[in-house]
Amino acid sequence: xxxxxxxxxxxxxxxxxxxxxxxxxxxxxxxxxxxxxxxxxxxxxxxxxxxxxxxxxxxxxxxxxxxxxxxxxxxxxxxxxxxxxxxxxxxxxxxxxxxxxxxxxxxxxxxxxxxxxxxxxxxxxxxxxxxxxxxxxxxxxxxxxxxxxxxxxxxxxxxxxxxx
Amino acid sequence: xxxxxxxxxxxxxxxxxxxxxxxxxxxxxxxxxxxxxxxxxxxxxxxxxxxxxxxxxxxxxxxxxxxxxxxxxxxxxxxxxxxxxxxxxxxxxxxxxxxxxxxxxxxxxxxxxxx
Numbered sequence: 240x241x242x243x244x245x246x247x248x249x250x251x252x253x254x255x256x257x258x259x260x261x262x263x264x265x266x267x268x269x270x271x272x273x274x275x276x277x278x279x280x281x282x283x284x285x286x287x288x289x290x291x292x293x294x295x296x297x298x299x300x301x302x303x304x305x306x307x308x309x310x311x312x313x314x315x316x317x318x319x320x321x322x323x324x325x326x327x328x329x330x331x332x333x334x335x336x337x338x339x340x341x342x343x344x345x346x347x348x349x350x351x352x353x354x355x356x357x358x359x360x361x362x363x364x365x366x367x368x369x370x371x372x373x374x375x376x377x378x379x380x381x382x383x384x385x386x387x388x389x390x391x392x393x394x395x396x397x398x399x400x401x402x403x
Numbered sequence: 404x405x406x407x408x409x410x411x412x413x414x415x416x417x418x419x420x421x422x423x424x425x426x427x428x429x430x431x432x433x434x435x436x437x438x439x440x441x442x443x444x445x446x447x448x449x450x451x452x453x454x455x456x457x458x459x460x461x462x463x464x465x466x467x468x469x470x471x472x473x474x475x476x477x478x479x480x481x482x483x484x485x486x487x488x489x490x491x492x493x494x495x496x497x498x499x500x501x502x503x504x505x506x507x508x509x510x511x512x513x514x515x516x517x518x
Binding site: 244246248250252253254258259261262263268271272273275345361363365367 | 489492493496497498499500502503504505506507508510511
């Protein structure tokens with residue numbers, strides 16, 4: 240076991256790699272799924288090269304307004320993208336003040352693999368650091384735990400149902 | 404720490420269903436009777452009880468019967484702070500992947516893969 244926490248999520252998507260990649264790599268598409276409703280993603284920039292910036296801004300009707308800039312580390316079009324919030328564009332380090340207002344460091348590794356029959360196996364691996372980051376997260380006001388996450392999940396379930 | 408936590412596995416399992424997530428969401432606002440929990444969903448009472456059983460087994464909720472009313476409440480201490488933090492990260496990513504998957508399907512239906 241390492242010092243941190245690794246999350247690994249896997250989905251088989253009923254769409255070809257090329258389309259899945261497009262949805263993950265173009266700002267106009269990322270804006271459509273990045274934030275949970277009723278939040279929106281009015282800004283998204285992604286530079287598909289090592290050292291490129293990956294910037295998103297999320298806003299909400301409750302006044303929520305969060306901007307984050309990560310650094311793209313690896314890009315293999317149609318196969319893999321790796322980025323980390325530890326840095327911004329040009330490999331400049333991000334600051335993480337104790338008030339938690341700049342989020343917390345993590346690295347996200349997304350891989351896409353042809354699963355045959357026009358399907359794609361999508362794996363997201365998210366690497367988190369240690370307890371200090373949990374504290375930062377708590378400082379952001381998210382530490383009422385299950386209530387918050389259950390609310391969010393319900394939100395997604397409702398939006399999925401509304402789209403069905 | 405997390406690797407041998409079968410409780411966490413059960414919690415994730417319980418959270419994998421939209422009805423159970425909706426029930427937890429309701430419970431996060433306070434205790435509810437079984438019929439109140441069932442209200443938003445067009446599913447049978449036995450199905451609701453089945454979901455409730457899964458939530459109780461995962462340790463996310465507990466219920467207690469008084470007279471004819473069974474009251475369900477959230478059991479917020481199932482997970483340690485560290486586990487609930489990482490569990491929350493997972494649910495947020497699961498939710499993001501749900502949205503991504505849904506959006507990819509929309510793109511596919513719209514035939515934009517040919518542009």
